[in-house]
Amino acid sequence: MSSASDQRHGQPWEVFVRARRGLVHQHVGTVRAPDARAAVRSAAAAFGGTGQAGSIWVVPTGQITRTLPEQRDAFFAPAADKAYRHATYYQIPAEVQHL
Numbered sequence: 001m002s003s004a005s006d007q008r009h010g011q012p013w014e015v016f017v018r019a020r021r022g023l024v025h026q027h028v029g030t031v032r033a034p035d036a037r038a039a040v041r042s043a044a045a046a047f048g049g050t051g052q053a054g055s056i057w058v059v060p061t062g063q064i065t066r067t068l069p070e071q072r073d074a075f076f077a078p079a080a081d082k083a084y085r086h087a088t089y090y091q092i093p094a095e096v097q098h099l
Helices: 003-007 037-048 069-076
Strands: 011-018 026-033 053-062
Touching: 003 011, 026 037, 026 069
Parallel strands: none
Antiparallel strands: 011 026, 011 053
16 A cells, blocks of 8 residues: 555665675665666665765665564574584684785
8 A cells, every 4th residue: 555655756765885896785775766767766866976886776665574673593693503604613724824
């Protein structure tokens, strides 16, 4: 169900910007637009004008799935049975000068 505001300004889109290839996209804000194409244009105008954006992604806010605070342990608690995920598990050979 869309509100009067949604009909006038479009749905919210989350904006992710990557400064240049090799870096990660970072969330920079939200724009409202009726469709993806308009959302990209709005995002470029709002967040890309300083030359900081090499790539822009827009995602409908309603399409993002998130974890809930009460699920924190299930998703983020260290897995004791997977020691190989921790750097301390590995032995670094003496001949390795820089890592």
